[in-house]
Amino acid sequence: MILLNSEVGNYVISNGKKYSYFAGNNYLALASHPEVKAAVIRAVEKYGVNFSASRHTTGTADIHLELESVLASFKGKEDAVVFASGYQGNSILLEILKGSYSTIFIDQSAHASIIAAIPSDVVRVMFYGHCDADHLDYLLEYNRGSSPLVVTDGIFPLTGEIAPLNRIYPVVKKHNGILVVDDAHSTGILGETGKGTPEHFSLPDDDKIFQTETMSKALGGYGGFISAGRELTEMIRERSATYQASTALPPPIAAAGIASIAILKANPQLHVDLVDKAWRLREEIAAMDFQTTHDRTPIIPIILDTPEKARGLSMFLEENGVIAPFMNYPVRKELHQIRIAVSVSHTDNQITRLLELLKKWKEKNESN
Numbered sequence: 001m002i003l004l005n006s007e008v009g010n011y012v013i014s015n016g017k018k019y020s021y022f023a024g025n026n027y028l029a030l031a032s033h034p035e036v037k038a039a040v041i042r043a044v045e046k047y048g049v050n051f052s053a054s055r056h057t058t059g060t061a062d063i064h065l066e067l068e069s070v071l072a073s074f075k076g077k078e079d080a081v082v083f084a085s086g087y088q089g090n091s092i093l094l095e096i097l098k099g100s101y102s103t104i105f106i107d108q109s110a111h112a113s114i115i116a117a118i119p120s121d122v123v124r125v126m127f128y129g130h131c132d133a134d135h136l137d138y139l140l141e142y143n144r145g146s147s148p149l150v151v152t153d154g155i156f157p158l159t160g161e162i163a164p165l166n167r168i169y170p171v172v173k174k175h176n177g178i179l180v181v182d183d184a185h186s187t188g189i190l191g192e193t194g195k196g197t198p199e200h201f202s203l204p205d206d207d208k209i210f211q212t213e214t215m216s217k218a219l220g221g222y223g224g225f226i227s228a229g230r231e232l233t234e235m236i237r238e239r240s241a242t243y244q245a246s247t248a249l250p251p252p253i254a255a256a257g258i259a260s261i262a263i264l265k266a267n268p269q270l271h272v273d274l275v276d277k278a279w280r281l282r283e284e285i286a287a288m289d290f291q292t293t294h295d296r297t298p299i300i301p302i303i304l305d306t307p308e309k310a311r312g313l314s315m316f317l318e319e320n321g322v323i324a325p326f327m328n329y330p331v332r333k334e335l336h337q338i339r340i341a342v343s344v345s346h347t348d349n350q351i352t353r354l355l356e357l358l359k360k361w362k363e364k365n366e367s368n
């Protein structure tokens with residue numbers, strides 16, 4: 001376990017020692033942005049830490065409504081509904097959409113929160129090959145007439161791959177299905193204005209495409225949200241047990257969300273700079289003959305043949321002052337990888353040092 005004794009920025013303090021930090025999901029460095037911190041402090045003074053009640057009973061504050069309005073406007077949707085965590089979003093959505101689908105088709109490498117969201121009374125669940133739109137098409141054809149709902153991550157959190165919605169969406173549409181995209185890692189990152197994977201692929205504004213999103217990653221705060229037409233958001237408020245029976249997002253955290261969106265809007269170049277920076281690093285890593293992936297996202301895996309090697313690389317980096325953890329995560333256990341997460345705040349020196357260390361490790365451990 002990596003024990004942190006500081007805020008997470010491009011550097012952290014762990015056990016009293018300073019490390020260059022290529023971990024976590026603080027892609028836009030908003031978790032410790034001065035304006036975000038100031039907004040949180042103001043909200044703590046006004047509201048205290050927590051309302052200790054669900055939104056449905058006495059837990060809704062004016063600041064929750066303000067956040068929902070800010071998120072709806074950011075996403076260009078009629079409304080948005082916020083809840084306690086991104087993890088809950090898939091359960092809330094799949095619960096509310098019940099009746100509109102009978103079979104669920106899931107990318108075989110989907111996030112744990114998607115698997116956990118499968119309602120217990122859904123008759124059939126099928127897994128299609130990772131990012132494989134042809135396989136999805138085959139399964140949908142084979143199960144014709146099944147009222148399909150297809151779920152995928154937008155950016156896959158371990159490998160940084162982008163789900164090919166340009167190929168998946170036409171297949172879903174052909175079979176008259178519903179598409180759900182878990183955009184936990186894409187919000188604020190993908191698409192011209194940071195609206196996520198559907199915007200990245202210029203998908204049309206189709207009321208059969210849904211996104212589940214979180215403020216805990218690029219937005220630097222916490223809490224899940226779904227933006228959609230008011231009919232759906234009202235259904236969530238009125239009918240979702242998960243929404244109604246869990247404690248509301250703490251108001252200071254709602255304040256963080258509002259501040260982060262304001263920063264995103266005022267700095268439309270932020271996510272472009274991040275993705276460019278990550279791309280340069282990814283290209284250098286690939287040029288060293290490390291196995292990695294090839295999409296323009298801030299997550300760069302280094303995949304090795306054995307867990308021992310991957311663990312060894314992560315330990316070597318840590319001994320040399322860089323944190324890029326070995327992934328022991330409840331998704332894709334078959335991949336032995338470290339995960340490098342790039343932040344817009346990483347300096348050229350930090351990136352150069354990381355590359356030097358990777359080169360050194362490679363020469364020592366993988367030269368033939």
Ligand SMILES: Cc1ncc(COP(=O)(O)O)c(C=O)c1O
Binds near residue numbers: 087216
């Ligand atoms: C793809 C995906 N979905 C959902 C979540 C859950 O989001 P949160 O941590 O904000 O609850 C995560 C978090 O790691 C994730 O990677």
